[in-house]
Amino acid sequence: MNSEIILNSQDIRNVLAQTDPFLFVEEANISKKFASSTYAISGKEFFLEGHFKDFPIFPASILMEAAGQLASLHMLFIMDYDLLNPEKLPIPVFSSTGRTSCHGICKPKDVLTIESYFKILRPPMASFNIKILNEKQEKLAYVENLFLTAVSPAELKSY
Amino acid sequence: MNTKDKSIAEIIREAFRGCDEETILAVIKYRETGEIDNIPEIVSSVIKRYTEPDFRHLFKDINKRGSLNLREDLELDSLTLFEIVVALEEGLGLNIDDTEVHQLENLNAVTEYIENLLKK
Numbered sequence: 001m002n003s004e005i006i007l008n009s010q011d012i013r014n015v016l017a018q019t020d021p022f023l024f025v026e027e028a029n030i031s032k033k034f035a036s037s038t039y040a041i042s043g044k045e046f047f048l049e050g051h052f053k054d055f056p057i058f059p060a061s062i063l064m065e066a067a068g069q070l071a072s073l074h075m076l077f078i079m080d081y082d083l084l085n086p087e088k089l090p091i092p093v094f095s096s097t098g099r100t101s102c103h104g105i106c107k108p109k110d111v112l113t114i115e116s117y118f119k120i121l122r123p124p125m126a127s128f129n130i131k132i133l134n135e136k137q138e139k140l141a142y143v144e145n146l147f148l149t150a151v152s153p154a155e156l157k158s159y
Numbered sequence: 160m161n162t163k164d165k166s167i168a169e170i171i172r173e174a175f176r177g178c179d180e181e182t183i184l185a186v187i188k189y190r191e192t193g194e195i196d197n198i199p200e201i202v203s204s205v206i207k208r209y210t211e212p213d214f215r216h217l218f219k220d221i222n223k224r225g226s227l228n229l230r231e232d233l234e235l236d237s238l239t240l241f242e243i244v245v246a247l248e249e250g251l252g253l254n255i256d257d258t259e260v261h262q263l264e265n266l267n268a269v270t271e272y273i274e275n276l277l278k279k
Contacts, residue, residue, distance in 0.1 A: 095238050098176055120248075122257060125241050144173065147242060 004031040007073065007083060015083050016072060017091045017153070021046055024066035025114065028073050030083075035074040035116040039066055043108025058106035060141065066114055067130035067143045068094055074116045075126045075148050090150035095125065098145030104138055111135050124150040167252075174249035177208040186250050195277050199225075202247070202270045209243050210235065225267035237261060247273065 007028045013019055025037040041058055048056035072092035073083065081089055106112060112132055119127040130143040165173075171186045182204035185197040207218045210233045217232060218224055229235045235243070244257045253276055263269050 096242060098173075120245055122241060122245075125238065127245060144176070145242075145245075147238070149238060 004029070005077065005083060006030075011084060012073065015076065015086050015089060016069060018065075018069055022065070023069070024062060025069045025073065028070060030074055030077045032078060033118050035070055035077070035118075037066075037070045037073075037114045039112045039114065041106060041108050041110050041112065048108065056108055058110070058112075060100075060102045063102070063106070063112075063132055063141045064097075064100060064143060066112065067116075067132065067141070067146060068092075068148065070114045070116045071126075071128040071130060071146050071148055074118060074128060075121070075150065078118060078121050078126065079123065079150065090124070090152050091156060092126075092148040092150050093156070095147040095149045096145075097143055097147065100141070100143045102141045104134060104140040106134065106140055112140065113137075119145070126150075171250050174246045175205065175208070178204045190252065195274055198274050198277065199270045201251075202273055203266055205243055205246050205250070206233070206235075206266060206269065209239050209246075225265065225270070227266050228264055229266070229269070230264075251277070253277070 007015065007030065009026050012025055012028060013023070016023065016025075024039045026039055028035060028037040043056065047059060047062065051057060051059045075092045076089060077083055112134065115131045115133070117129040117131070119129060125147055127145050127147045130146055131139060132141040134140055167190050168187055171190065172183055175183050175186060182201055185201055189195065189197060189201070203218060203224060206229070207215055210218075214233050217227055227233055229240065240261060241257060244255050244260050247253060248255050251273070253273070255276065260269065260272065263272055
C-alpha cells in the first residue's frame, strides 16, 4: 500500500460509483489514518432549487453523502485497492452512523473541507469519523462512527 | 480528534453512545478495576442499544433476557452484530473474533464469550 495518494477529480470519477450530478468530493488526499477532500458549492446544484425555495442552503443529507463519498475512497485505499488504476472495485454503501450533528449553514460559494478519520476495518465493513468544516475552519457537521459495507456491483444489481 | 488524543472515558462514551449512564459508568469501572461483575449488564445494554425500538421491551424481563435469540427474537442482522462487536471492542479494550460472535445465538452466549475473553 502507498503511504499516501492524491486523487484528482477524474481519478475520483474513475473510482467512485457516484458521479455528476451527485458527486461531492473534488480532490482527495488519502493516507491510512486520515483523508481530506474539498467541495466548492457552485450554487448550480439541482437540489438547491428546492432546498429551500427562495434561499438555497446546502442540505444536511448531502453533507452526509459527501462524508460517505470521502469515506468510500478512504475505505478502498485502506483495503489496498489501487485507486490510480482501479479494477474490479467493490462499491462501499452506507450501513449506519452512531451520531450525526450539524453546527452551521452552508451556502452557495462556500468551500467545504471534509476530513475522514479511520477507525476500524473488518472486511467487508469499515468505520470512520467524519468532520466537515468551512473555509474559516468552523465545524459544520460531524458524523461519528460512519459504517460502510463494501459490496460487489453484481451483488448490488441483483437486488 | 484522533483516537490517540482521547481519554479512555471519552472512548467509552463514544463507543457506548446511546447506552444509559449506568452502563457507561460500569464500563469505566471495569477499565479501572478489571472487575467483570457488571459484564452481563454491559453486554445486555449494548445489544439493547442496537436493537430496534420495537424489540427493546424484551429486555425488561431479567429472567428471560439471557435467552433472547439475537436473530430470531431481536432480528439483529450481521451488519448490526458487527457494530455491536466494534462497540464492545472499543469500550472494553478487547479484540473480538467477529466470526465467532456471529456463531453465538443468544445474550447469555455473548456474555459468556466476553467474560471468557476478559479472564484471559
